[in-house]
Amino acid sequence: MASAMNGCGGGGGGGGGGVMKRMGLLRVQYYCVMGFVAAAVVLATLRYMPAPATAPPTVDGGGATVRSSAATVDSAAAAAAAAPGGGGVERGKGKRKHVWSGEEEEVAAEKKAAAGVVVFNFGDSNSDTGGVAAVMGIHIAAPEGRAYFHHPTGRLSDGRVILDFICESLNTHHLSPFMRPLGADYNNGVNFAIAGSTATPGETTFSLDVQLDQFIFFKERCLESIERGEDAPIDSKGFENALYTMDIGHNDLMGVLHLSYDEILRKLPPIVAEIRKAIETLHKNGAKKFWIHGTGALGCLPQKLATRGEIDRDLDEHGCITRINNVAKRFNKLLSETCDDLRLQFASSTIVFVDMFAIKYDLVANHTKHDCRAPLIYRSSTEFSQESVRSLKKQKAKFIRS
Ligand SMILES: *[C@@H]1O[C@H](CO)[C@@H](O)[C@H](O)[C@H]1NC(C)=O
Numbered sequence: 001m002a003s004a005m006n007g008c009g010g011g012g013g014g015g016g017g018g019v020m021k022r023m024g025l026l027r028v029q030y031y032c033v034m035g036f037v038a039a040a041v042v043l044a045t046l047r048y049m050p051a052p053a054t055a056p057p058t059v060d061g062g063g064a065t066v067r068s069s070a071a072t073v074d075s076a077a078a079a080a081a082a083a084p085g086g087g088g089v090e091r092g093k094g095k096r097k098h099v100w101s102g103e104e105e106e107v108a109a110e111k112k113a114a115a116g117v118v119v120f121n122f123g124d125s126n127s128d129t130g131g132v133a134a135v136m137g138i139h140i141a142a143p144e145g146r147a148y149f150h151h152p153t154g155r156l157s158d159g160r161v162i163l164d165f166i167c168e169s170l171n172t173h174h175l176s177p178f179m180r181p182l183g184a185d186y187n188n189g190v191n192f193a194i195a196g197s198t199a200t201p202g203e204t205t206f207s208l209d210v211q212l213d214q215f216i217f218f219k220e221r222c223l224e225s226i227e228r229g230e231d232a233p234i235d236s237k238g239f240e241n242a243l244y245t246m247d248i249g250h251n252d253l254m255g256v257l258h259l260s261y262d263e264i265l266r267k268l269p270p271i272v273a274e275i276r277k278a279i280e281t282l283h284k285n286g287a288k289k290f291w292i293h294g295t296g297a298l299g300c301l302p303q304k305l306a307t308r309g310e311i312d313r314d315l316d317e318h319g320c321i322t323r324i325n326n327v328a329k330r331f332n333k334l335l336s337e338t339c340d341d342l343r344l345q346f347a348s349s350t351i352v353f354v355d356m357f358a359i360k361y362d363l364v365a366n367h368t369k370h371d372c373r374a375p376l377i378y379r380s381s382t383e384f385s386q387e388s389v390r391s392l393k394k395q396k397a398k399f400i401r402s
Contacts, residue, residue: 118241119189121163121175122245129164130177132195134154134181140155203255208278216281240287248275253271287349292351294335300360329357
């Protein structure tokens with residue numbers, strides 16, 4: 001984790017890709033901070049993570065509510081196992097505790113533990129583990145892969161993305177992208193996330209509805225294989241007990257930020273409705289455990305700060321664009337309410353909403369606490385670009401040497 005944070009002070013940072021057509025323009029400086037953001041966000045996710053319980057585990061906006069200060073990396077696993085019908089094995093720090101007895105079950109539990117928790121993820125660059133690189137046949141430029149993997153992996157980060165840390169906390173390996181042609185292992189689930197994707201259908205090639213179709217395609221092929229007596233990476237129990245994670249909406253919001261504030265607010269409900277539809281579709285397909293990320297502090301993105309115009313002159317106390325952060329907060333409020341609503345509707349499901357805004361805003365506001373040097377976003381855009389270019393050159397040289 002420490003390595004993922006190295007050099008974060010020099011990077012520009014960014015909360016993930018733009019829309020697909022802008023992929024080629026994605027600037028190198030976004031990647032550097034992505035690694036540290038991923039690392040620190042996971043730390044923060046775990047800190048802010050609501051205690052897994054039968055009560056609706058929502059973390060509310062503003063970052064004020066910290067339900068479980070004692071949360072450790074194991075709580076994600078516990079949350080995953082908390083839903084009714086969830087596995088009978090609790091993963092402790094390295095040791096497993098069986099919550100039922102009986103040898104047969106124990107053997108089955110051991111087997112299941114060996115296979116790991118199954119995760120299906122849907123999203124954009126915030127959780128892409130190589131999808132866009134595979135499907136577009138592109139190389140993500142350095143410093144991608146620098147901080148942790150030491151080789152390109154197709155992540156829009158120099159380290160791991162949040163999803164990687166979630167998988168690690170669940171004792172399961174990093175998710176393979178759905179369209180990776182070589183070396184994919186789907187025994188612990190599939191990552192359908194593609195950088196640049198929107199929740200809104202048709203706006204991007206791999207919008208959320210398409211990712212859902214891909215999931216259903218995958219599930220049907222698995223069950224078909226099993227019916228024929230062949231092997232499949234995941235069986236029906238695996239699908240039923242899997243954790244379904246979603247981190248999307250970032251690019252939809254990016255696409256409407258040029259509008260007036262009132263116009264933007266009118267665009268939010270249809271975006272959230274798409275995420276709701278996706279959760280409902282998964283639920284119809286037997287999914288019971290959901291882990292839904294809200295959007296980040298988009299008004300703090302260096303990309304936005306470096307290119308801000310007249311409309312976004314107003315900066316808050318931490319140097320972030322107030323108007324854009326308000327949009328992000330409104331979006332998260334709607335999504336959180338949607339999760340509340342779905343929780344009532346799907347009584348036997350567990351739906352966790354994670355307030356990413358609070359987590360990522362904390363990274364900016366309390367950057368020193370997270371081992372990040374003076375964030376460049378505090379400065380004017382000219383200073384930002386000159387200094388970040390200098391710093392990136394230095395980092396790139398170091399990267400090439402290492
Ligand atoms: C910064 O950290 C302090 C102390 O942990 C906390 O109270 C505060 O809410 C944080 N600020 C933000 C914006 O998250």
